[in-house]
Amino acid sequence: xxxxxxxxxxxxxxxxxxxxxxxxxxxxxxxxxxxxxxxxxxxxxxxxxxxxxxxxxxxxxxxxxxxxxxxxxxxxxxxxxxxxxxxxxxxxxxxxxxxxxx
Numbered sequence: 391x392x393x394x395x396x397x398x399x400x401x402x403x404x405x406x407x408x409x410x411x412x413x414x415x416x417x418x419x420x421x422x423x424x425x426x427x428x429x430x431x432x433x434x435x436x437x438x439x440x441x442x443x444x445x446x447x448x449x450x451x452x453x454x455x456x457x458x459x460x461x462x463x464x465x466x467x468x469x470x471x472x473x474x475x476x477x478x479x480x481x482x483x484x485x486x487x488x489x490x491x492x
Contacts (some may be wrong), residue, residue, distance in 0.1 A: 392477045393479075396485045410428075414464040447473050
């Protein structure tokens with residue numbers, strides 16, 4: 391698992407770069423605020439319900455949550471399931487709010 395800061399992720403988004411972004415928070419957290427990631431709650435990742443993202447196994451996948459903890463867990467699980475390049479967004483959406491805003 392690699393990591394990326396929220397500032398680096400924001401720069402990727404702002405540049406218009408196309409990449410895989412997954413939000414492993416709960417639906418209510420995602421609805422409240424998100425940066426465009428596909429919603430796949432950590433519980434589904436833990437249950438290996440990864441069919442929706444199976445096509446991303448050989449591509450870089452950026453994963454975020456509230457603080458970086460759940461996304462770190464998700465990255466480890468995804469790696470065990472054969473994902474080759476997972477990137478945890480350190481600090482998650484808390485860091486995003488603190489450093490970038492809404």
